[in-house]
Amino acid sequence: MLLLVPAARSTAADVAAGRAKAAQCAVCHGANGIATLPDAPNLAGQSEIYLAKALRDFKSGARKNEMMTMMAAGLSDADIENLAAYYQSIEISVKQP
Amino acid sequence: MLLLVPAARSTAADVAAGRAKAAQCAVCHGANGIATLPDAPNLAGQSEIYLAKALRDFKSGARKNEMMTMMAAGLSDADIENLAAYYQSIEISVKQP
Numbered sequence: 001m002l003l004l005v006p007a008a009r010s011t012a013a014d015v016a017a018g019r020a021k022a023a024q025c026a027v028c029h030g031a032n033g034i035a036t037l038p039d040a041p042n043l044a045g046q047s048e049i050y051l052a053k054a055l056r057d058f059k060s061g062a063r064k065n066e067m068m069t070m071m072a073a074g075l076s077d078a079d080i081e082n083l084a085a086y087y088q089s090i091e092i093s094v095k096q097p
Numbered sequence: 098m099l100l101l102v103p104a105a106r107s108t109a110a111d112v113a114a115g116r117a118k119a120a121q122c123a124v125c126h127g128a129n130g131i132a133t134l135p136d137a138p139n140l141a142g143q144s145e146i147y148l149a150k151a152l153r154d155f156k157s158g159a160r161k162n163e164m165m166t167m168m169a170a171g172l173s174d175a176d177i178e179n180l181a182a183y184y185q186s187i188e189i190s191v192k193q194p
Contacts, residue, residue, distance in 0.1 A: 042144075042189070092142075096129050
């Protein structure tokens, strides 16, 4: 069974700016949001709301991870919204095994 | 550009047991690992290592979330490994916007 997951469209956030900013995330999370390391999550197609909360939680210290605490510290609120909008915009599909 | 992401195979963990256990996750994370709620992440195709750590962190309290703290409390170590293996086994593909 192949299911297409429609990528929800963002309103306020800037997907293009997020895509540019995401260059610094690509080493671990992949240029297309598919992680290159087993301890980093795929971000492609993930919900904007979930992703923005994760980044805010890393920035505030509510969620802890050595790498992400460091990376999130340098992000503005707009960066966070744009990054979340960018990763949400990547369309994914799933195939049940 | 369409990229197929090969689902890595698990060794020790039991994908079938994980799939059965995942019934309790489906309300929020979807029967196929694609979330039904914007504040819940997609789990399909996510790395076993990442997922197992997330569940252990929710269970230990290192990571906090009202719903997940409650759900993870009832999971054994084997449940966690099996669930992580199941969600990793779901093949995903991504299409750059």
